[in-house]
Amino acid sequence: MNRLFFTGRVAATPVLSNHGDSKVAKFTLISNEYAGRDEGSGETKERQVRIQFTAFGSRGEVIARNVLKGDQLIVEAKLSNNDYLDGQGVERYGYNFTVDSFEFGAPGEPRRAQLARRQE
Template sequence: MNKGSFVGRIAKAPVYRDGGRTPVCFFTLIRNEYAGKDEATGDAREERKVAIPFTIFGARAKTISEFAYVGDQLVVEYRLVNNDREVQGETEYGYSFIVDDFEFGAPGETKRQKLSQQQRG
C-alpha cells in the first residue's frame, strides 16, 4: 500500500458533500519546498510550490469542513489510491490522495482573526 504524510496550508475553502452514503470533503494543501540553488547567482535558495488535492470521508470530513480555514496548517497521513476509469472505450489512469488521519497545525490568518475576536468578547 502506498502511504505518506504531508504538512501544508489549506489553499482554498474545503468543499463538503453529505448527499450520499458517506460524507466527503475535498481540500488542497500547499507548501513551498527547497528546489536547490539559484543557477544565476549560485547562492540564493530556489523554492517550488507543491499542491496536493486530498479527500477525506466520514466524521473527519465534517470536522475539516467546519474548523479548517484557508491558511490553516494541517498535518495529514494519507494513502494513494487508483481511480482508473473508462472514457469512450479507453482507460484513463488516475489516483486520489485519501486522508486516513490528520492533526491541526498552526492557525492561518482567518482563524487567528476569529480567535482574536472571540477573546475580545
Template sequence: MLNKVILMGRLCADPDFRQTPSGVAVCRIRLAIDRRFTNKQTGEREADFINVSCWRQQAEFVSRYFHKGSMIIVEGSLRNNDYTDQNGVKHYSMEVLADNVTFGESKRSAQENGGGYQGAYQQPAYAQPAPAQSAPAYQQPAAQPAPQAPAANNAPGAMQLGDLGDFEEILSDGEVPF
C-alpha cells in the first residue's frame, strides 16, 4: 500500500541534480514546511524538514526552475529508507518519492519574497508519454503569471492577453451541450 502525500513548502537549498551511471536524471531536495501552530514557549512557528527525491523529467524540471527559497508543491509517495551501517547500527529515515511537482506561488509573488523563478513559469511538456497512473485525489492548478500590459514585455514566449472581442456570449437554458 502506498502512502500518498501532498506537501507545500520552501526549498532549504538549491536542488541537488545528478545522473545515474545509466544517464537517468535524479534530483534531491529538502523542503521546510511550516507547522500550523506556534510553539507555546517561544510564540514562533516551527517547521518540519522533508527530503524529496525526483526522477527523470521531474528531476530536470525541479533543477531548472527552482532554487533555495522557492515555494514548491509536491505530490508523491512516502518511502521508508531504513538501513544498517557497517557497525551494525540501525538508521531510520523517510523521504517522499515525487510523482508530480508544481510551483507553489506566482512568479510575481516569488520575486517579491526573494525566491523568484529562473526562467519559464510552467512545467515543460515532454514528447514522451508519462506512465499510466491513477488520478490524484487532489489537483492543484498550476500557478499562472500575472497579466502584463501589452507593450510591457515583448520577449519571445511571453504570455500576453489578446482581444477577447472575438468571443461570443453563449446563453444557456441550463442544459450542457455535451
C-alpha cells in the first residue's frame, strides 16, 4: 500500500457533500517547493504545488467542521487510480489522494482572526 505524507495550507475551506450513505470532504493543500536559483540574481526560486484530497466519513466531517482556508494540515494519504470513460467513450486516467489520517497544524489568518475575536 502507498503511504504518502503531505504538509500544506488549505487553499479554500473544505466542502462537505454526501456520497451515498457517507459524507465526503474535498480540499486542496498548497505547499511551496524549491525550484532552483534565478540565473541573474542567484536568489532561490520556489514553485507552488497544489494537491487535491478526499476524506470520507468521520474524517471528512471533522475536517469540514474544523478547517478554514489557510489552516495547515499534516495528511497521511493513499494514492488510488481514478480511471473512467468519458462521455465520448475515451478512457481517461486520473488519481485520487484519499486521507487515511491527519493532524491539525498551525492556524491560518482566518482562524487567527476568529480566535482573536473570541478573546476580546
